[in-house]
Amino acid sequence: xxxxxxxxxxxxxxxxxxxxxxxxxxxxTLHRRASEGAFVVWIAxxxxxxxxxxxxxxxxxxxxxxxxxxxGKGAGRILxxxxxxxxxxxxxxxxxxxxxxxxxxxxxxxxxxxxxxxNLLVSNNNNCSLLVKWFDxxxxxxxxxxxxxxxxxxxxxxxxxxxxxIMDQFGTLIRTIEEMSGQKFDIEKARESVKLSSEALKEWxxxxxxxxxxxxxxTAFDSFVQMAPILTxxxxxxxxxxxxxxxxxxxxxxxxGIFPVPGEKYRLLWDNIAPxxxxxxxxxxxxxxxxxxxxxxxxxCIGALEGRYDPYxxxxxxxxxxxxxxxxxxxxxHGLNLxxxxxxxxxxxxxxxxxxxxxxxxxxxxxxxxxxxxRHIREELGIPCIMIDVDHADVRKYSEETAFTxxxxxxxxxxxxxxx
Amino acid sequence: MKGFPACLxxxxxxxxxxxxxxxxxxxxELLHSFGLTPxxxxxxxxxxxxxxxxxxxxxxxxxxxxxCLSELVISRGYELLDxxxxxxxxxxxxxxxxxxxxxxxxxxxxxxxxxxHIPAVPLERPYAASYLKDRIRLLVRELEAFTGKPxxxxxxxxxxxxxxxxxxxxxxxxKAAAEGRFNFADCAGIILAGSRMPVEDHIAALExxxxxxxxxxxxxxxxxxxxxGILPPPMILLETLxxxxxxxxxxxxxxxxxxxxxxxxxxxxxxxxxxxxxxxHYPCTTILxxxxxxxxxxxxxxxxxxxxxxxxxxxxxxxxEYFEIPEMEKMLRKEGVQVLQLEMSMDDILNxxxxxxxIEAFSEMLCQGRxxxxx
Numbered sequence: 001x002x003x004x005x006x007x008x009x010x011x012x013x014x015x016x017x018x019x020x021x022x023x024x025x026x027x028x029t030l031h032r033r034a035s036e037g038a039f040v041v042w043i044a045x046x047x048x049x050x051x052x053x054x055x056x057x058x059x060x061x062x063x064x065x066x067x068x069x070x071x072g073k074g075a076g077r078i079l080x081x082x083x084x085x086x087x088x089x090x091x092x093x094x095x096x097x098x099x100x101x102x103x104x105x106x107x108x109x110x111x112x113x114x115x116x117x118x119n120l121l122v123s124n125n126n127n128c129s130l131l132v133k134w135f136d137x138x139x140x141x142x143x144x145x146x147x148x149x150x151x152x153x154x155x156x157x158x159x160x161x162x163x164x165x166i167m168d169q170f171g172t173l174i175r176t177i178e179e180m181s182g183q184k185f186d187i188e189k190a191r192e193s194v195k196l197s198s199e200a201l202k203e204w205x206x207x208x209x210x211x212x213x214x215x216x217x218x219t220a221f222d223s224f225v226q227m228a229p230i231l232t233x234x235x236x237x238x239x240x241x242x243x244x245x246x247x248x249x250x251x252x253x254x255x256x257g258i259f260p261v262p263g264e265k266y267r268l269l270w271d272n273i274a275p276x277x278x279x280x281x282x283x284x285x286x287x288x289x290x291x292x293x294x295x296x297x298x299x300x301c302i303g304a305l306e307g308r309y310d311p312y313x314x315x316x317x318x319x320x321x322x323x324x325x326x327x328x329x330x331x332x333x334h335g336l337n338l339x340x341x342x343x344x345x346x347x348x349x350x351x352x353x354x355x356x357x358x359x360x361x362x363x364x365x366x367x368x369x370x371x372x373x374x375r376h377i378r379e380e381l382g383i384p385c386i387m388i389d390v391d392h393a394d395v396r397k398y399s400e401e402t403a404f405t406x407x408x409x410x411x412x413x414x415x416x417x418x419x420x
Numbered sequence: 421m422k423g424f425p426a427c428l429x430x431x432x433x434x435x436x437x438x439x440x441x442x443x444x445x446x447x448x449e450l451l452h453s454f455g456l457t458p459x460x461x462x463x464x465x466x467x468x469x470x471x472x473x474x475x476x477x478x479x480x481x482x483x484x485x486x487x488c489l490s491e492l493v494i495s496r497g498y499e500l501l502d503x504x505x506x507x508x509x510x511x512x513x514x515x516x517x518x519x520x521x522x523x524x525x526x527x528x529x530x531x532x533x534x535x536x537h538i539p540a541v542p543l544e545r546p547y548a549a550s551y552l553k554d555r556i557r558l559l560v561r562e563l564e565a566f567t568g569k570p571x572x573x574x575x576x577x578x579x580x581x582x583x584x585x586x587x588x589x590x591x592x593x594x595k596a597a598a599e600g601r602f603n604f605a606d607c608a609g610i611i612l613a614g615s616r617m618p619v620e621d622h623i624a625a626l627e628x629x630x631x632x633x634x635x636x637x638x639x640x641x642x643x644x645x646x647x648x649g650i651l652p653p654p655m656i657l658l659e660t661l662x663x664x665x666x667x668x669x670x671x672x673x674x675x676x677x678x679x680x681x682x683x684x685x686x687x688x689x690x691x692x693x694x695x696x697x698x699x700x701h702y703p704c705t706t707i708l709x710x711x712x713x714x715x716x717x718x719x720x721x722x723x724x725x726x727x728x729x730x731x732x733x734x735x736x737x738x739x740x741e742y743f744e745i746p747e748m749e750k751m752l753r754k755e756g757v758q759v760l761q762l763e764m765s766m767d768d769i770l771n772x773x774x775x776x777x778x779i780e781a782f783s784e785m786l787c788q789g790r791x792x793x794x795x
Contacts, residue, residue, distance in 0.1 A: 087746030091481075091737055125540050125708070128511050132540070132708050133743035140715075140747055148708060150540040150548075153514050161554060162537075168547035336518040361481040364739075365511035368486075371477050372522050 015246045019226060022242060023069070026232040027112040033059045034116030039181035042118040042138070044131045046330055047149060048323040050197055050235035051174065054190030055183045061115040063103075063134075065231040067095035070102065071276035071393035072225075073111045080394050082109075094362040094394035096134040103138065118144050120180060122173065126151035126333035128365045147176055154306045154328050155335040166324040191319045193235030198314035198322070201303030203243035204230070205311045210250045211294040211350045215264035217254040220296035221283040224274035227299050265290035266411050267351055271297045271343070271373070272358035272366050273392040278400070285404065291411055295350045297343060301331045307338035309345050336369045340376055347381060353414045354383060356407065358390040361397060384413035421609055423467035425492065427616040428500040431457060436618065437567075439534075440501040442489055442516075443509040443706060444674055445698075447536075449583050450559065450690050451505065452619060453576040454567045458505070460615035461489040463651045463675050465769055468492060477519050483737045484766045485650065486512045493520050498529040503566065505534040509706045510740055534562055540708040543699035552698065553691040560690065573688035580686050580693060582619045589626035590614070590680035596633040597668060598725060600642065604668035605658035611676055612652070643786040644669025644726055646757075648718070648748075649733030650705075650741055651675050653762065654769060660776050661731075664783035669725040672718055673733070678704045705740040714744065715751050722755055729758045729786045731779075736765035758785060 034040045038059045041052060045064050052058040070076055071094070080094055082101030090097075107114020121144055123135040132148050139146035149169050152162045174185045207226070210217030226246060233239040253259070268286075270293045275282060286293065303311040306328040314322045331339055346352070355377055357370040374385045386406045391397035422430070431438055436457040441448070444462055451458040465484050474491040493504065497520070508514055517533055524531055536555050539548040560571050590611050597607040610629050614622040645666050652658060652673050661668065671677045681702035687693050701707050703714035722730070730752050732745055749759050760782045762775055 087749060089734075089742040089745070092739055092742055096743075129508075129514075129540070129708070130511060130739045130743065133705070133711075133740055136711055137743060137747070140712075148541055152537040153508060155518065155535070161551070165539075165547065165551045168545075169541065172545065336515070336522065359479055361479070364482065364737075365515065368478060368482055368512055368515045369519055371479065372519055376522075 013249075015242075015249055016222075016225065018242060018245070019228065022229050022233060022238060026229070030059055030061055030232075031113070031116055033057070039120070039177065039183065040116050040118045041120045041122055041177070042115065042135070044123045044127055044135070045231055046124055046127045046151075046327060046333075047122045048170070048327070049231075050193040050319065050323060051170065051185075051190055052177075053193035053235045054174075054185045054187060055177060055181065056186075057183060058177060058181060059116075061118070062231045063099040063115065064095050064131075065228060066102070066110070066112060066115055067098040067393055068274070068276050069112065069228070070098050070110055071395075072279065074277070075109050075111060076277055076393045077395055078109050080396075090394075091361075093128075093130060093134070094391055094397075096130070098393055099134070100137060104141070117142065120144065120177065121146040122149065123147075124149035124151050124327075126153060126328060127330050128332055128363065145176070145180070147173060149173070149327075151327050151333065153335070154333050154338060156338070157306060158325065158328060163324055166327055167320060170320050170324060187319065191316075194314050194319035194322055195316070196237055196240050197235045198311070200230075200240040200243045201311045202313065203240065203247045204303055205309075206247040207243060207250055208295075208300055210247075210254055213254050213259075214267075214351065215259040215261060216267060216292050216294035216350070217250050217259060218294065219260045219283055220270050220293040220299065221274075221279050222260070223296060223299035224276075224279065227302065230302060261287045261290070261292035263290050264292045266292070266414055267353050268293045268410070269295045269297070269343070269347060269350070269352045269355045270358060271355060271370065272360045272390065273298055273363055275358065275390045275398065276393055277395040278390075278398065281400065282403075286407065289408070289411060291407070293356065295346050295352060297331050297339070297346075300346055301334075301342065302329055304329060304342070306334050307341040309342055309349070332363075332365045336372060336376075339369070340373055343373070343377065344381065347377070347383065352383065354410045355385040356410065357385060357387040359387050360390050360392055362391045362394065382417075384410055384417060386410040386413075421613060424464045424616050425467065425496060425500065427613075428459065428496075431459075431616075431618070432500060437502045438500065439503045439505050440489075440493065440497065441505045443485075443507070443513055444679055445701065445704075445707070446505050446507060447556070447559070447690070447694055447697075448619070449576060449579040449693070450556070450563070452579040452582070453572065454563045454569055456502075456563075456567065457618050459501075461492060462615055463612055464488040464492060465651070465764075465766070466654055471766065473523070477523055480766075481737050482512050483650075483735050484764070485735065485738075486516060487766060490516065490520060490523075493531070494523045494527075497531055498524060498527075501531060503532040503534065505536075507536045507538050508540070510738070512737075532566060534559060534566075538698055542709045543695055549695050549699075552695055556691045556694050571690075576690055576693075577686065577688040579619075580688075582623065584683050584686055586614065586619055586623050586626065587680040587683045589623060589630065590676075592630050593626055593633070594671065594677065596630060598644070598670060600667050602629070602633040603659075603662060605655050605662065608652050608658055608673075608676060609655060611680070615675070642667040643728045643783075645729040645731055645786070646670040646672060646718075646722060646725070646727045647731050647733060648672035649674070650735045650738050651733065651764075653733050653764060653775070654772065656772060657775055657779065660779050661783075664780050665787060666729070666779075666783050669727050670721045672721070674704055674706065678702045705744055711744070715748065718748065719751055719755060722752065722757055727757055729760065729782060731782070732759070732761045734761060734763040736763055736768075758782070
């Protein structure tokens with residue numbers, strides 16, 4: 001946060017500029033190390049990347065994160081169209097289409113020139129099980145081994161039997177990399193990496209905690225953008241330092257009375273993946289209406305156990321245990337009740353006036369319980385809620401005016417509730 | 421054929437204790453061995469005409485399978501079913517247990533629900549096999565509590581024998597249709613009916629159909645096509661295929677071939693039985709570890725059955741199926757097989773003429789100008 005930020009507009013601040021450097025450096029380093037012979041793993045976002053830091057020369061790339069970056073930089077549409085040209089249905093997840101469009105066209109039109117060709121694919125099925133099918137496409141096209149982490153869906157707290165099953169699979173993952181790369185896994189290095197991640201996540205939560213301030217010290221759009229290095233730099237000193245500075249800077253801004261939406265009248269919560277192609281437009285237009293999406297289930301879940309908000313801290317013991325227990329840190333692997341529990345906690349903590357359920361046809365696992373969730377939140381808490389149609393990365397499936405008609409209606413509902 | 425709800429009404433009236441299962445490959449034998457009648461809530465597109473209640477809970481980009489089964493459970497589940505059983509498959513279905521339960525509770529109703537996680541990693545890994553066996557053990561205990569009956573190896577073995585017989589008969593009937601000795605639309609209808617009737621009755625229906633197939637005229641010279649998808653197309657389109665001179669020589673339909681193609685070795689031990697069942701299951705997009713076997717399996721079938729055309733019946737929004745289509749199509753074209761892609765959504769059931777036209781054009785292409793329409 002800095003005073004460079006014009007009130008109400010989503011603009012790059014000091015932390016934002018530092019973030020751009022980190023992301024650019026992460027991708028450059030990835031390409032460089034891959035070209036120098038590092039063992040390259042492509043992973044789904046919840047795959048425990050800290051494990052790779054337990055090896056001497058293993059690098060990882062995250063296709064989902066790369067797809068979000070492409071969408072944010074305006075390349076989503078052209079890359080989706082390429083995948084459709086290769087025969088992939090427009091009904092498939094837009095992240096997958098962007099990634100397939102990039103991968104099968106040699107990285108052209110990607111702001112990072114795509115990702116270096118993998119030696120191993122590691123997906124998991126708890127964030128969404130279609131990731132397995134998506135990675136299978138490369139597995140067969142390039143004859144690259146594909147390891148699936150099968151993480152049972154959480155309708156309640158993680159069960160002991162599921163935890164043990166996950167631990168066994170981590171063992172398979174480590175042995176597979178050892179055999180394929182010829183490198184030896186060093187648990188001390190992994191422990192150090194996990195320690196850094198855990199500390200970084202604590203700082204992440206400190207950053208998010210400024211959403212409780214009135215007016216809010218952050219917008220959810222800040223958190224959408226700032227979550228990127230959790231995916232590209234996990235388990236690094238760089239990540240910890242960045243989040244510590246981010247939280248410090250935000251605190252300083254709040255103390256100085258500088259807020260992203262100074263005339264904040266409406267405090268909103270966003271439920272779904274970020275609308276990557278709309279960050280600037282949506283944040284600016286909402287700010288003009290005095291509305292701030294201060295919180296998002298997509299980002300507040302990070303670092304917490306299922307159904308909770310507070311970070312789950314590493315106790316210095318077995319790093320694999322911490323990673324296995326935290327295998328459900330995204331919202332998607334949680335059932336309706338767990339999601340609702342965390343959402344209610346955030347609504348109370350951050351004094352939310354209304355909830356936007358972004359119905360995202362590219363992410364069924366996130367979206368296909370929102371109608372019930374919306375009903376529960378509305379009835380149990382009496383908070384106005386709306387549902388808008390969004391696709392997280394394919395701008396062709398989003399109508400700004402239709403969305404804003406509903407968003408404006410939400411603000412009217414909030415006003416009307418206040419008047420009662 | 422009676423609609424799904426009407427079949428369930430009849431079964432209830434006959435005193436059956438019905439367990440509504442989804443998705444397609446639940447442990448039917450185990451449920452049956454406890455004296456329960458499992459019905460598979462799949463493929464009700466032609467029976468569920470209104471989605472009013474389902475639409476209150478699911479967005480329209482959920483597949484027709486999920487929307488129909490939700491409609492049935494929410495509207496009449498409490499009176500037609502005694503329990504639900506589900507295992508993990510796709511992203512849509514995994515959200516359903518809580519949605520359905522919430523909808524029922526909202527109406528002041530409840531339905532016991534059994535859930536099971538089937539490993540999505542190869543069962544060749546000992547810990548995965550052991551995890552599955554634990555789940556089976558747990559399910560046995562839950563069923564004992566639900567029915568008040570202890571598990572019996574003898575009864576389980578008897579149930580295994582019945583389902584084994586049923587799978588074998590389904591294969592025989594399909595073969596008769598592939599050879600042109602039986603109408604494929606009828607064959608599919610009879611096999612699909614098994615999802616809504618007791619296995620004993622289904623065996624009788626299959627036996628009677630197979631007997632009637634013997635005397636039919638061949639017609640094996642008609643161009644053979646293979647159908648693939650989660651569900652077959654509506655019956656009227658299956659009839660259209662045959663009307664335009666095509667013969668369904670093989671199928672890779674999840675509700676048909678993929679459901680009956682593999683029969684595990686018969687044993688009274690459910691843990692061993694289901695490890696075999698899921699490990700060696702006929703390849704299906706929904707059984708993730710089987711995916712690598714799928715292309716080879718289909719290629720082999722295309723060659724063995726002399727398939728000239730391949731028809732994908734895409735269930736709109738079924739991502740599992742759609743991810744595999746481009747690769748499959750590439751392989752088929754290399755084999756010299758013509759490919760037609762059809763996509764079915766809930767609304768399309770009301771407008772089938774466009775599909776008929778496409779099937780006719782496909783048939784003309786395969787027949788290459790020869791007269792291949794049925795007399």
